[in-house]
Amino acid sequence: MFESFRTRIGRWFGANRRIELKLEEIMASQKELATQLDEVTAQLQKVGNESALTLQKVNDLEAIIAQGGEVGPELQAAFDALKAQVKTVDDLVPDAEDPNPAEGGTTPPAA
Numbered sequence: 001m002f003e004s005f006r007t008r009i010g011r012w013f014g015a016n017r018r019i020e021l022k023l024e025e026i027m028a029s030q031k032e033l034a035t036q037l038d039e040v041t042a043q044l045q046k047v048g049n050e051s052a053l054t055l056q057k058v059n060d061l062e063a064i065i066a067q068g069g070e071v072g073p074e075l076q077a078a079f080d081a082l083k084a085q086v087k088t089v090d091d092l093v094p095d096a097e098d099p100n101p102a103e104g105g106t107t108p109p110a111a
Contacts, residue, residue: 051089058086 061079065071071079 048093051086051093055086055090058083 058079062083065075065079
């Protein structure tokens, strides 16, 4: 009888240790995933920042062209191609919702 009790206790501790090891594995996996998500978020923020800078350059170039009068066909073609590419990228990314629509922003369309 004493041996049977000892065996049961040993199994119980063994099962608990296996559970503890599995939990440690799950927690490590979650930490790895969180790190990867942080990296992807940073990369996406970088893409957003670069896109915003490119859009600003297009707007600046458009203003310069508008002020300068006539431009050569090569410059106009290059500008039109860049503007079309910016529109393509902009169309791929949904617009962010305005957090303050009451202050002159727009409300997102109803789903």
